[in-house]
Amino acid sequence: MTRPTPTSSVSQVHPLPAPRESRVLDTDVGAIIGALTLVVVGLWSRHGGVAALGNSAAKTYTSLAQLTGLLCSEAGLLGLILITRTPLVERRYGLDRMFNWHRLLGEAMAVFLGVHIAFSIAAWAIPTGTMNAVQSLTGREPYMALTTVGSVLVLLVTISSLKWFRNKLSYEMWYFVHLTAYFGLAASFSHQIVLGTDFADDALARGFWVAIHVALIVWVIWSRWGRFFIALTRPLRVSAVTHEAEGITSVVLSGTHLQKAKAQGGQFYLVRQLVKGRWWQSNPFSLSAQPTTAGLRFTVKSRGESSNAFTNIALGTRVVVEGPYGVCTPDEVNSEKVLLVGGGIGIGPVMSFLEQLTTQHEPIVLYRVSSEHEMSHVKELETLATARNGNVRTLVGPRATLKVADPFSADVLLKAVPDLAQRVVIVAGPESMVKAVQRGARAAGVPVENIHAERAWW
Amino acid sequence: MSQKPTLGRQIFPAVALTVVGVGFISLLDNPGGGVVALEGAIGTVVPSTVATNTTLAPSPVSPVEGSGVCDGDVVTGPTAVFKWGGLQLQATFTKKNVLCGVTVLNYPNEKDKSARINQSALPIYNREAVEIGNAQIAVVSGATDSWRAYTAGLQAILDAHPA
Numbered sequence: 001m002t003r004p005t006p007t008s009s010v011s012q013v014h015p016l017p018a019p020r021e022s023r024v025l026d027t028d029v030g031a032i033i034g035a036l037t038l039v040v041v042g043l044w045s046r047h048g049g050v051a052a053l054g055n056s057a058a059k060t061y062t063s064l065a066q067l068t069g070l071l072c073s074e075a076g077l078l079g080l081i082l083i084t085r086t087p088l089v090e091r092r093y094g095l096d097r098m099f100n101w102h103r104l105l106g107e108a109m110a111v112f113l114g115v116h117i118a119f120s121i122a123a124w125a126i127p128t129g130t131m132n133a134v135q136s137l138t139g140r141e142p143y144m145a146l147t148t149v150g151s152v153l154v155l156l157v158t159i160s161s162l163k164w165f166r167n168k169l170s171y172e173m174w175y176f177v178h179l180t181a182y183f184g185l186a187a188s189f190s191h192q193i194v195l196g197t198d199f200a201d202d203a204l205a206r207g208f209w210v211a212i213h214v215a216l217i218v219w220v221i222w223s224r225w226g227r228f229f230i231a232l233t234r235p236l237r238v239s240a241v242t243h244e245a246e247g248i249t250s251v252v253l254s255g256t257h258l259q260k261a262k263a264q265g266g267q268f269y270l271v272r273q274l275v276k277g278r279w280w281q282s283n284p285f286s287l288s289a290q291p292t293t294a295g296l297r298f299t300v301k302s303r304g305e306s307s308n309a310f311t312n313i314a315l316g317t318r319v320v321v322e323g324p325y326g327v328c329t330p331d332e333v334n335s336e337k338v339l340l341v342g343g344g345i346g347i348g349p350v351m352s353f354l355e356q357l358t359t360q361h362e363p364i365v366l367y368r369v370s371s372e373h374e375m376s377h378v379k380e381l382e383t384l385a386t387a388r389n390g391n392v393r394t395l396v397g398p399r400a401t402l403k404v405a406d407p408f409s410a411d412v413l414l415k416a417v418p419d420l421a422q423r424v425v426i427v428a429g430p431e432s433m434v435k436a437v438q439r440g441a442r443a444a445g446v447p448v449e450n451i452h453a454e455r456a457w458w
Numbered sequence: 459m460s461q462k463p464t465l466g467r468q469i470f471p472a473v474a475l476t477v478v479g480v481g482f483i484s485l486l487d488n489p490g491g492g493v494v495a496l497e498g499a500i501g502t503v504v505p506s507t508v509a510t511n512t513t514l515a516p517s518p519v520s521p522v523e524g525s526g527v528c529d530g531d532v533v534t535g536p537t538a539v540f541k542w543g544g545l546q547l548q549a550t551f552t553k554k555n556v557l558c559g560v561t562v563l564n565y566p567n568e569k570d571k572s573a574r575i576n577q578s579a580l581p582i583y584n585r586e587a588v589e590i591g592n593a594q595i596a597v598v599s600g601a602t603d604s605w606r607a608y609t610a611g612l613q614a615i616l617d618a619h620p621a
Binding site for chain 2: 025027028030031032034035038039043046047048056057059062123126128141142195196197200201202203204205208237408410
């Protein structure tokens with residue numbers, strides 16, 4: 001998109017344009033995953049994998065070890081593509097879903113890895129005995145020591161990502177454990193090429209396998225780390241800090257780099273302040289106002305230690321933003337009317353979303369907050385909603401003091417919003433509230449595809 | 459979403475990628491499940507007439523004998539024909555019909571690479587087979603095809619000569 005060059009020295013403030021829509025289709029993703037699986041299984045079968053099944057025990061185990069090894073690699077490759085956050089995919093599915101799929105693929109990979117190791121040891125144990133097999137496969141065979149380290153790392157990463165375990169780790173701790181997965185994958189590559197009979201004996205298959213790994217490395221370096229380093233060179237600065245309510249602060253980030261940025265209400269950024277001791281932490285913060293060339297506004301609640309640091313941030317602090325991410329944007333709405341539900345700090349994305357709606361959407365905002373002291377932006381919300389032929393309803397108080405058991409049941413929602421079934425529903429807030437609204441809205445007759453929310457991803 | 463994608467746009471990537479995938483797979487090396495055929499009869503010779511002519515070009519693979527005394531049958535196996543040529547084994551047994559030695563009579567050596575691979579892998583297969591007394595040996599990386607031929611050939615001998 002070309003922008004007219006400013007003729008005067010006074011730069012005009014205008015909203016940022018929306019990021020381009022992704023042209024990737026579900027069928028494209030299916031085709032790529034399907035074709036990769038076809039090639040992987042075909043490769044195994046062509047190399048005698050199927051023929052070996054049910055032959056002798058050693059051949060059957062070897063064959064199954066090969067198949068699970070290949071599938072393990074495939075899951076790893078696909079999982080890696082997802083965390084490149086490549087806009088092509090992100091703009092279509094959203095970072096939240098990509099991270100959730102990444103988790104599923106990671107779990108699949110761990111299962112394949114376990115089966116692969118079990119069958120490999122079983123196959124080797126037949127001629128040499130279990131102890132010998134374990135010794136061979138953890139060190140005596142070429143590259144197996146390296147591979148053993150790699151698989152231990154992959155298993156560590158998987159364990160650290162299990163919900164139960166992860167809740168005990170800080171995000172940063174978990175993240176840095178997670179980074180070792182890169183090394184884990186790299187370490188296991190050598191044994192695939194040297195020992196894996198599918199690649200050691202077939203130059204074409206080996207060429208293909210090396211090629212897709214090299215392509216992936218380039219993709220990861222560019223899409224994940226390249227973008228990250230570019231973001232580092234283009235920091236924004238804190239230009240305003242406003243205390244909104246108890247523990248709630250709005251921070252505006254500005255900078256010349258915004259002139260070329262694209263973003264929309266409802267999206268979020270990963271935000272990192274370049275301050276000693278904090279530069280390595282990044283937080284997902286939602287835009288709480290329509291992004292403009294004048295600045296990005298985020299409304300932050302001091303909860304964890306790191307977001308606390310944002311509420312006390314000094315003016316002029318350099319802040320690096322990666323993004324924007326998220327597909328819960330006004331693009332999801334055509335001409336339908338809209339219901340926006342914001343819970344607690346979730347009112348931030350609701351506001352930036354609301355700001356981009358028009359009078360035809362007649363937006364109704366439900367603002368759920370557990371205490372009056374935590375209410376923020378009420379005036380702003382009312383101004384925005386009224387200007388768009390809509391209105392704002394608030395529901396204040398701890399859950400136990402409410403008149404109804406479930407404030408988001410279909411009955412209650414329909415009483416508050418009689419034309420609910422004709423509306424597109426946008427929800428932002430704590431996971432439990434999002435689920436309650438989704439349940440209530442569906443029961444009230446809103447089609448699933450008209451209910452939009454960010455999925456919880458950590 | 460802006461406009462609905464056409465059916466062609468939805469189907470084309472899947473069709474194209476499937477064609478490319480199938481094409482690629484068909485280009486891959488196909489060991490045909492390993493051994494193409496076992497040719498020639500299995501011959502059992504009495505110990506006294508053990509053939510000494512294990513003349514092999516370019517260099518013979520040293521036979522391996524187990525700890526037991528090989529005073530039983532000497533069995534010449536069929537030639538396992540596979541992608542790179544033929545592999546023929548001769549096995550010796552003890553009086554109690556325990557496998558105690560394997561000699562490679564023929565192996566693919568038309569190409570230098572074949573010869574090199576087999577000269578390094580076959581002695582290992584021989585040693586392992588004698589050690590464990592059957593054909594369930596581990597594969598040496600880079601010599602999978604030979605492993606398939608070797609195990610097929612040895613299994614044929616063992617089947618014809620039950621312990």
